[in-house]
Amino acid sequence: MVSVTPSTPPDGLASSRLALLVSVVIPALTSAWYAWTNVSAVNSWLFMEAGTSERIAEWVERSAGVALVLASLSLFWRPNFLACGWISLWLALLAIATEQLGGKAFSEVTPLAHAVRYVVPIALWLFARGKQELAIGLLRGSLALTFATHGYEALQAHPGFIDLLIPTARRWFGLRLRESEARQILTVIGWMDITLALLVCLKRWRWLAGYMGLWGMLTLASRISAWGLEQWPESTIRLANGTVPLTLLLFWSATRPGPVANRPSPA
Amino acid sequence: MMMYLLQRLALLLVLPFSLATAQEPTLTPLQGSTPAQWRVIWGADPAHEATISWTTAEEGKQHQVLIGLGGPGAPDKRVQAQRNGAYSLDGGETDTVAAAWYHHVRLADLRPATRYRFTIDSDGKRSRAFYFRTAPDDDQPFKLIYGGDSRTGHEARQQMNRLMSELIAEEPSILAFTHGGDYIQDGGRWSDWGPWLSHQELSTGRDGRVLPIVPVRGNHDGGPLYDEIFDDHGGKDLNYSTTQLSSKVAIVSLNSNISTTGDQALWLEEELDRLRPLNRWLLTQYHRPLYPAVKSPGPAKSTWVPLFEGFDVDLVLESDGHVMKRTMPIRNDEHDPSGVTYIGEGGLGVPQRQPDTERWYLKAPGMAARGHHVTVLSFEPDSLRMLTVGPAPSGADFVPQGFKSIVPKNGVWRYLAGSEPEADWASAEFQDANWPRGEAGFGFGDDDDKTVLEDMRRNYSRVYVRRRIPAGDLSKVESLALMMRYDDGFIAYVNGQEVIRVGVSSGRGATAGEVASHEAQADFEFFLLADWKELTRGDDMILCIEGHNGGVTSSDFTLDPFLIADPGNLPTSKGKPGRVTLDDHTLSPRKQ
Incomplete structure (x- = not known):
């Protein structure tokens, strides 16, 4: 039995926590970058739906960006609820605003597709407080939602997915893929994603987590390979799709049953 | 030649009569079989084909168009609608929104550069008299209006429609209107589309002139209604096609909402290859910008831009940004006088944004501004003029600088x-x-x-x-x-x-x-x-x-x-009360 105290996690869990930290900080900083250089869904919702002036929408967005940077920096000192809660809230608001605005393929399922992004900050906070199993449970659930939603979108031949496959096939493999072939591949990918989503809820298989991590990293890297380096934020904002399965792999590796040193419990 | 002169003489004789009966544009209520929400749609061959479409509140039995040549007179022909149907209602609308029916009359074998008068008849209820002009099949100069993004600005888009009605009265050589998408907020709702179609009536000239539309699908135009309204323009759910506007001018309409790298990209490459040697002016249009003034570029950039540059497209029309912009000519992602110019980005009524004028491609000789606008494109043998005009800015829409x-x-x-x-x-x-x-x-x-x-x-x-x-x-x-x-x-x-x-x-x-x-x-x-x-x-x-x-x-x-x-960014007013010029730029034809 492994006895764990929140302030001094065993080495095997430190890497899990580091993976979680990266899963939170990089997307948060990417969101902050977007807030200062682009027009986010929250900005658009405020301006187009709520009728606020563009100036106010921009002020809200940029203030959020500053808060995201400060929150991210504070996480290196200590994962605190204020910072983790703010990052989670902003990413959730982005998902909800995208769903409300419409105008994107499958915008209606965005809150589900982005689940892992806005759940992982809360999981980090719980993890740092010693509630690792609860954190891992949240991660599994949100990852399952994200993968299942992507699987659904793939089965529906999301045009954005077709536009990832065709250029990636050309650049990575020199293959000239037809759209009909890309759709067939997406059918396979879609069922795979849905199967992975189910399995990650039911099983604690390390190979499963590793495979999902590899797949997540490949898909986020494909944004750059398909659309060019200037699309790098579209990759980093999705980092959790790859690093959260990696977190599961590290955690399950660190906590797998086997001979371990017992630490004396506090008197 | 004799027939041409006789037609012109007839026009001179009846013109005073037609002016006397010119009507102030008003919105036609949707009731019974009264034809409303009329529009003329141009497809691939507007010199010889056009679709006249309209809406009725009841399904009715007989829907037709009475169509003839030239000015007012006895109609030559009755053409029955080839396609009729009920507009699709969103799940949440079926209990709250009244149904309406669409009707399409597809005309073929038309004469190029010819005025056709028409009256719509649904179960005996008739519209007033309208007319439109077919595109030329020779190289004569003509003009086109371009705009995009009406969306939620109902009052502003009505104002822009009235502006278009004024423009076509001032400039008879304006033949058509191309819309860059995002007509409404939610493309799946008839309760959004209905008002847009009604407001579009305001673009009809006082003398009954209807400006044919070449539509593009925007990201807010999802769902079945777009195809029901525009009669599957460019193919149902595909919505990409070429319109040959004259013997030397073609515009390729693309759909940035479907795959941009698959079948559409293959088609685009073949089409540009075919069109370039045949046309002096080759344009493309689509919704999501690739050189945006506010947002980030669409994923189509890595596929479409090399094609535009490879085939020396002259001008690209974009929307979505809710600003006004004209880029410098671009090739290989840098300023190149031989490059492609992109204009846009949607000012037909949607609330306008402030452009990011620090983007390299918007610096001089490019430009960007804020304000509702349309662009009048004038196609001549030795020039393509882009005159962007709009209502005089007011209120919170305009932020003066350098005053x-x-x-x-x-x-x-x-x-x-x-x-x-x-x-x-x-x-x-x-x-x-x-x-x-x-x-x-x-x-x-x-x-x-x-x-x-x-x-x-x-x-x-x-x-x-x-x-x-x-x-x-x-x-x-x-x-x-x-x-x-x-x-x-x-x-x-x-x-x-x-x-x-x-x-x-x-x-x-x-x-x-x-x-x-x-x-x-x-x-x-x-x-x-x-x-x-x-x-x-x-x-x-x-x-x-x-x-x-x-x-x-x-x-x-x-x-x-x-x-x-003297705010430094104030657009100029050139004698038209309430109207300003936001940009005036001319391209020269490429050496072929």
Whole structure:
């Protein structure tokens, strides 16, 4: 039995926590970058739906960006609820605003597709407080939602997915893929994603987590390979799709049953 | 030749009659079988084909168009609608929104560059007489209007439709209108599309001229209704195609909402390869910009831009950004005089954004501005002119930059509060020496006033201010604008003449009509002082403003003016009241 105290996690869990930290900080900083250089869904919702002036929408967005940077920096000192809660809230608001605005393929399922992004900050906070199993449970659930939603979108031949496959096939493999072939591949990918989503809820298989991590990293890297380096934020904002399965792999590796040193419990 | 002359003579004879019956455009109510929401749609071959479409509130039995050549006279032919159907209702609309039916008459074997008059007939209910012109099949010059993004700005898009109606009356050579997408907010809702289609009626000329539309699908135009409204333009759910506008001008319409790298990209490459050697002017249009002025570029950039550059597309029309822009010519992601120019980005009514003018491709010789607009494209053998015009900016839509203050913020004004002035209080001759002085802004209740009118609440609802501006201060000024924060409305006068009215429905002073509610914004709002030179004629300017509160029981009031001159980013006004030119740029044909 492994006895764990929140302030001094065993080495095997430190890497899990580091993976979680990266899963939170990089997307948060990417969101902050977007807030200062682009027009986010929250900005658009405020301006187009709520009728606020563009100036106010921009002020809200940029203030959020500053808060995201400060929150991210504070996480290196200590994962605190204020910072983790703010990052989670902003990413959730982005998902909800995208769903409300419409105008994107499958915008209606965005809150589900982005689940892992806005759940992982809360999981980090719980993890740092010693509630690792609860954190891992949240991660599994949100990852399952994200993968299942992507699987659904793939089965529906999301045009954005077709536009990832065709250029990636050309650049990575020199293959000239037809759209009909890309759709067939997406059918396979879609069922795979849905199967992975189910399995990650039911099983604690390390190979499963590793495979999902590899797949997540490949898909986020494909944004750059398909659309060019200037699309790098579209990759980093999705980092959790790859690093959260990696977190599961590290955690399950660190906590797998086997001979371990017992630490004396506090008197 | 003889027939041509006879047609022209007939036109001259009947023209006075047609002008006498010209109608003020109004919205046609959807009721029974009354034809409403008419439109003419251009597809691949507008010299010989066109689709006339409309809506009825009832399904009806017989839907047809009576169509003939030239001016008013007996129609030549009845053509039955080949496609009729019920507009699809969103799940949430089936119990709350009345059904409506679409009808499409697909005309073929038309004569190029010919005026066709038509009347729509649904079960005996007839529309008024309309006409449209087919595209030429030779190389004659013509014009095209381009715009995009109507969406939620209902009043603004009606204003833009009226502007288009004026433009086609001024310029008979404008043949068609191409819309870059995002007509409405939610493409799946008939309750969004219905008003757009009704508002589109306002673009019809007073003489019944209907401007054919070449539509593009925007990201908010998802769902089945787009194809029902535009008769599967470019193929059902595909919506990409080529329109040959004349023998030497073609426009390729693309769909940025479906895969941009798959079948559409293959088709685009083949089509550009085919079209380039045949056309002097080759354009493309689609919704999501690849060189945006506000947002990030669409994923199509890495696929489409190499094709545009590889086939030397002349001009690309984009939307989605809700700004006005023209890039510098671009090739290989840098300025290249031989490159491709991109214009856009959607000003047909949607609330406008501020462009990011720091983007490299928007710097000179490119440009970007904010404001509702359309672009008139003039296709000539030796030039392609892009004239972008729009309503004069006002209110919060325009943020002036690089201006000089004539009357500064918190300047001193003579004011009258708590009583009514003499009738000639706004005239240049009125003596205001016994009016107290106070610093702008005037008001109470929201802690933003320099001259606080403690006694205004529950006692009176009007305040009058005057300021004399010496002629010497205006001697080198071209344009003047009033910058105002106000709650709730005001009327401004220059040398006794009313020049601006905001929020006050009618009358003036104590006899003013209803005052609309308006909260003072954090930023000042912009109001151009048109015709000020004619009103002052080189003399001092007497600027007078009467501020109106919504009622004596209102909890606050604000009247906070200052006067600016020559904002550096003010679009020019070229003699058309209420209209400004945002950009005027000409391309030369490529050497082939």
